[in-house]
Every structure is written in structure tokens, then in C-alpha cells.
Amino acid sequence: MTAKILDGTVLAQKLRADFKTRAEALAARGTRPGLAVILVGEDHASQVYVRNKVNACAEAGFHSEKISYPPDVEPAVVLKKIAELNADSRIHGILVQLPLPKHFDSDAVLKAISPEKDVDGFHAENFGALMQGNPRFIPCTPYGVMKFFADAGIDLKGKEAVVIGRSNIVGKPMAMLLMQAGATITVCHSQTRDLLFHTRRADILVAALGRAQFVTAEMVKPGAVVIDVGINRLPNGKLCGDVDFAAVSQVASAITPVPGGVGPMTITMLLANTLEAAEREAL
Numbered sequence: 001m002t003a004k005i006l007d008g009t010v011l012a013q014k015l016r017a018d019f020k021t022r023a024e025a026l027a028a029r030g031t032r033p034g035l036a037v038i039l040v041g042e043d044h045a046s047q048v049y050v051r052n053k054v055n056a057c058a059e060a061g062f063h064s065e066k067i068s069y070p071p072d073v074e075p076a077v078v079l080k081k082i083a084e085l086n087a088d089s090r091i092h093g094i095l096v097q098l099p100l101p102k103h104f105d106s107d108a109v110l111k112a113i114s115p116e117k118d119v120d121g122f123h124a125e126n127f128g129a130l131m132q133g134n135p136r137f138i139p140c141t142p143y144g145v146m147k148f149f150a151d152a153g154i155d156l157k158g159k160e161a162v163v164i165g166r167s168n169i170v171g172k173p174m175a176m177l178l179m180q181a182g183a184t185i186t187v188c189h190s191q192t193r194d195l196l197f198h199t200r201r202a203d204i205l206v207a208a209l210g211r212a213q214f215v216t217a218e219m220v221k222p223g224a225v226v227i228d229v230g231i232n233r234l235p236n237g238k239l240c241g242d243v244d245f246a247a248v249s250q251v252a253s254a255i256t257p258v259p260g261g262v263g264p265m266t267i268t269m270l271l272a273n274t275l276e277a278a279e280r281e282a283l
């Protein structure tokens, strides 16, 4: 079997074209969607993601602001900026690029963002609403993954879904969304005893653990749908996911590549959340 490739670049283009049209309609009524992105430090990957977010905003006709701080900035300075952005009517979405340097209390920073502008969906209030099945903003990466299923016509009802990884950004919200779509979920992590037992039962396997090419063909049930959320750099400088793509694509029925899978969809769903925030405000 050779898996169908779930192409994030193609799906992202399709969705972004629709967002641009909606943003133009909103602008004609006097509201231009606006996103503020806060970057602390000099992590190269974070710089790339933030640049891509700002560029995606420009292409979709959104207003955006990038606010950069050196790695040793006082958390109080960032909190003050967030308070200003909370009160800024041109800004509908605010995000703080993660990870933050170690001297920051990330939860306190995320809680400082107004829940109405928390387009990452990481504020405790929004996270709680998602758990209750009544989300205001869905975290961008799992939101993008759900779009793959919808676009490919993959019905999740009654499926066995296994998520490897329990982060707040991906694993936990991903599991909740799969469950709410009717799948039976298992969340595996570093303390899981028999990982193979779980992954080999999965109709839907989501790898979000952050270890290069960790998921091998023998871990995958023939015909499974495999979603690779990992972004790792190999010693030769090449980018790869958490899944051994070449081997697993011979076993799976559908698979996301890295690069060009979940990554572009993460930024696309950030645009979706920012647009929704602006549309809500303009009602």
C-alpha cells in the first residue's frame, strides 16, 4: 500500500484564499483583522515561524504587528505590552511565540492575554471551554489536523485514535477534539508501558512527541491514517517529522509529510482564529 499524501500546503492555499475574501468583506465594513505577535529571544526556529505568521497576515490582507524582545527582557515589560495590546482596537488576536525563556512563567503570560484575543487558544479560560466542547478558539495545530480529516472525508466516529504526546499545545487539545468527533482516544507519553500495543491498534495515529523519525512502520496498523506533528532537524540539516515517512507511507492509507503537512496548517488556522475574532467584534 502507498499512502495518500495529505498535503498541507495545498489545503492551506485553499483555506487562505477564502480567508482573504472574508477579510476584504470585513475591511469594506471598516474592520481589518489585526494580529500582534510577541517574540522573546533569538531562537532561530521561532524567528522563522514568527516571520511566516507576519507574511501570511500580509498575504491575507490582515494588519499585523511583530514585537520583539531580547532574551533577558523582564517579564513585566512583556506583560505591560500585552495589557496595551488587549486595549488596542486594531488588534483582534495576540500571541506570544513559545517557548519563552526559562525566567518566564509561561502560564502567567498566557493568562495575561485577553481571552477574546487569545487566538492560540492557550488561555486557561479558552482551554477549559474547549474541554467542555464549547470552544472560543481551537489551538492552531490540532485545529489544522482536524481540517485534514474534514478535507479528506475521514470519518472519525468509532475510530481508535492514538495520540503520542501530551503537551498543552498539541497532545491534550488534539485528544479532546478527536474524542468530540466520535473517536475513542488513547494518549501515550514517556511513561506509557507498551507503546507498540497502543500504536498498532490505532486507526488514526497522531505523532507529537518531538523525536525524529520515532514512529516506524512496525508501529503502524496497515491502513491507518498517520498525522505527523513533529518538526526535527537531522544532523545533515534536513527537516523531518516524528514519523519515518518513507517506511510508514508503505503501510498507512494516508499520511502528512514534513515539511509541507501540519506546519503550514498551523499558521493557516492562526489566520482563521484571527479572522473569527475580528468578525465577532464587528458583529
Ligand SMILES: Nc1nc2c(c(=O)[nH]1)N[C@@H](CN(C=O)c1ccc(C(=O)N[C@@H](CCC(=O)O)C(=O)O)cc1)CN2
Residues within 6 Å of the ligand: 045, 048, 049, 095, 096, 097, 098, 099, 120, 140, 141, 169, 231, 239, 258, 259, 260, 261, 262, 263, 264, 265, 266, 267
Ligand atoms: N504561540 C505558539 N507557539 C508555538 C506554536 C503555536 O501554535 N503557538 N507552535 C509551534 C511552532 N509553530 C507555530 O508557532 C510552527 C511550527 C512549524 C510551522 C511550519 O510551517 N513548518 C514548516 C517547516 C518550516 C521550517 O522550514 O522550519 C513545515 O512543517 O512545512 C509553522 C508553525 C511551537 N510554538
